[in-house]
Amino acid sequence: MSGDRPGGSTADVEGAMTRPPDEDAPWQPSAAPFVFWAVLLGGLSALQAGFGGRSLPVLVQAGAAAATGLIGIVILISPRVIRRRAAGLRTVPDLSLASALVGISLAAMLAGASVGSWLILGGFLGVAAGTGGLVREHRFERRTRVASLEGRSENASEIEP
Amino acid sequence: MSTAAVSIRSLGLVGVIGATDHKSIARRTVVVAFAFFIAGGILALLIRTQLATPSTGLVGADAFDALFTMHGSTMIYLFLVPTAIALGVYLVPLQVGAAEIAGPRLCLTGFWLYVSGGLVMWSGYLTVDGPGAAGWTAFDPLSDSPHSPGVGMDFWIFGVMLATLGCLVMASCVLGTIVARRAPGMTLLRLAPFTWTMLVTCLMVIVSFPVLVIAMALLWIQRDFGGIFDSTGGPIAYQNLFWFYGHPVVYVMFFPFVGAVAEVVSVHSGRRLFGYRPFAISLLAFTALSTSVWAHHMFTTGQVANRYFALTSTALAVPAGIEYFDLIATLAGGRIRLRTPMLFALAFLVQFLIGGLTGILLGSPPLDYDVHNTYFVIAHFHYALFAGSLFGCFAGVYHWFPKVTGVMLRERLGRLHFWVMTLGANLTFFPMFIDGWEGMRRRTDSYPASAGWQTLNDLSTAGAGVIAISVVVFVVNVARSLRDPEPAGPDPWDGHTLEWATSSPPPRHNFAGLPPVRSPAPLLDLREAATARSVGDSPTPIHAEAAG
Numbered sequence: 001m002s003g004d005r006p007g008g009s010t011a012d013v014e015g016a017m018t019r020p021p022d023e024d025a026p027w028q029p030s031a032a033p034f035v036f037w038a039v040l041l042g043g044l045s046a047l048q049a050g051f052g053g054r055s056l057p058v059l060v061q062a063g064a065a066a067a068t069g070l071i072g073i074v075i076l077i078s079p080r081v082i083r084r085r086a087a088g089l090r091t092v093p094d095l096s097l098a099s100a101l102v103g104i105s106l107a108a109m110l111a112g113a114s115v116g117s118w119l120i121l122g123g124f125l126g127v128a129a130g131t132g133g134l135v136r137e138h139r140f141e142r143r144t145r146v147a148s149l150e151g152r153s154e155n156a157s158e159i160e161p
Numbered sequence: 162m163s164t165a166a167v168s169i170r171s172l173g174l175v176g177v178i179g180a181t182d183h184k185s186i187a188r189r190t191v192v193v194a195f196a197f198f199i200a201g202g203i204l205a206l207l208i209r210t211q212l213a214t215p216s217t218g219l220v221g222a223d224a225f226d227a228l229f230t231m232h233g234s235t236m237i238y239l240f241l242v243p244t245a246i247a248l249g250v251y252l253v254p255l256q257v258g259a260a261e262i263a264g265p266r267l268c269l270t271g272f273w274l275y276v277s278g279g280l281v282m283w284s285g286y287l288t289v290d291g292p293g294a295a296g297w298t299a300f301d302p303l304s305d306s307p308h309s310p311g312v313g314m315d316f317w318i319f320g321v322m323l324a325t326l327g328c329l330v331m332a333s334c335v336l337g338t339i340v341a342r343r344a345p346g347m348t349l350l351r352l353a354p355f356t357w358t359m360l361v362t363c364l365m366v367i368v369s370f371p372v373l374v375i376a377m378a379l380l381w382i383q384r385d386f387g388g389i390f391d392s393t394g395g396p397i398a399y400q401n402l403f404w405f406y407g408h409p410v411v412y413v414m415f416f417p418f419v420g421a422v423a424e425v426v427s428v429h430s431g432r433r434l435f436g437y438r439p440f441a442i443s444l445l446a447f448t449a450l451s452t453s454v455w456a457h458h459m460f461t462t463g464q465v466a467n468r469y470f471a472l473t474s475t476a477l478a479v480p481a482g483i484e485y486f487d488l489i490a491t492l493a494g495g496r497i498r499l500r501t502p503m504l505f506a507l508a509f510l511v512q513f514l515i516g517g518l519t520g521i522l523l524g525s526p527p528l529d530y531d532v533h534n535t536y537f538v539i540a541h542f543h544y545a546l547f548a549g550s551l552f553g554c555f556a557g558v559y560h561w562f563p564k565v566t567g568v569m570l571r572e573r574l575g576r577l578h579f580w581v582m583t584l585g586a587n588l589t590f591f592p593m594f595i596d597g598w599e600g601m602r603r604r605t606d607s608y609p610a611s612a613g614w615q616t617l618n619d620l621s622t623a624g625a626g627v628i629a630i631s632v633v634v635f636v637v638n639v640a641r642s643l644r645d646p647e648p649a650g651p652d653p654w655d656g657h658t659l660e661w662a663t664s665s666p667p668p669r670h671n672f673a674g675l676p677p678v679r680s681p682a683p684l685l686d687l688r689e690a691a692t693a694r695s696v697g698d699s700p701t702p703i704h705a706e707a708a709g
Contacts, residue, residue: 051469103273
């Protein structure tokens, strides 16, 4: 399956997959914009309430503040995870027909609500097939990553068609 | 070129469907969006033809409703928003020094959701009752089953949901890239100006787009089953949900192009962006405020806190002023190259100012009551989105086209495109201010001959034709430039940011190596360091004299 293949020449793939963790380089989590936004939106929600705003608009705005703050907190408490994922070994897919299939099938399912149940069913089957394809791609990527870490050369034969 | 890259190209349709390279996804998104732009533009020409005389009768009232609905929906949901996000999908990984976008598969799924959404929305024209015809806002009860019968309206709702969801997914990938894929040394305060604008754009997208998807789902349930917006406050609740998306989306269609203009202005002035930190902070404040002004669209309902929304709407002028000041101060004292990207950037600054200042006027409840629902509003947002954002978009297109394709666009055709489009935009939209001020209602398919609006409407119609000609000039420019290419090289403009540190077009994984990142303009740092070295190495006048 073409979606299984990581792309580029061997050197390209190695370069992209094995960006070295640079412990000394300044790297910081990006929570600041989220926290700044959450505080500002929270303050504006309170201001709106102070101006006699109705419950729905105040709640919508406060909800946006809470959502942004939550993302900021997640980023704040997980910098190690983000850093490891950012700097560590990664496989890069070149093709993923399964991803396209999932997108198109979701659209078919939704349109099926007006067109007919046959389209909902078709869309559902497409989503199922696409999800299966994604699982398969992830498995292959894991194998590729392990093989690359162990220094085996099977990866090169995979990418040379 | 990598062997795998060749093999993907040879895969043809399979590659078009399934390639996960962020550059490929962005290119496909822009091509699809441009196709929708042409389609929406044709609808605009039909609208203007209808309004050329008081009662042209080109189309009936219902067909006219569908025309302006599909024109607005296409331009917003299917053209400007996806184009803005596609710019980020292409450029952000390059500007932060990443080999790939975060979540490439997710990004691809987002692209297909967007494409499917567009097709579903436009397939309304294939139905018996025609497409959605309740305006791009689809206010309830106008959009409910009794008032907008037919499956076309449902298709419109699904199309909006899918396209919005697709853009949300793609924006999430861009945000994830900024958060987690930055190159070593790339701190937040070393991000390129464009990447900063994408960061704040994505923040707005992740808080506002889900609300629209929910609003559309509720609207569909209301149409088919009822019970959602039936109560007294139901329509107002829908408006609140819609405008919580509807106003931030204006800035989603604006900030990426501000970023593009900031890059163009600094590169083509040969200077660093003036006031980088205030620029970044004002972006954060601007976008947070812009998520707090939505109900100025609802002043006349009397159901919102008008004073609060008037205050926040007016306060927008402060961060906007800081950004304008930064851009103008960057120009001041720069070695300005008046190439096509710079022309579009300068026009953006002037024309968006007209849209922005009239926006402050509309943010004042007493004035808004007077011109609400008139052509004044149409003129305002077309100055903001067409004469502003689209000009910023073209500044970016001319600036980054060499990077994306490896080919320079023709300068002479670019200038022709610029001048014709500037003429067309102002000819089309400026008369609308006067029409609206005199009371011409928006969304009307005719007007009384005695009103005296025909001359102004004729000017607008002629302007729309001029805009169409300018788009043809642009298409010819692209076609000629690609057919008879003038190679661009990796850095034709002496760029400042990391995307110019790689080949044009960039390879599959973007970079063979990265320069050190110590400021928002790492390439300019390198050039300045090289200049300093060469000055230091060359003999001083005294040495030269001694040698002589």
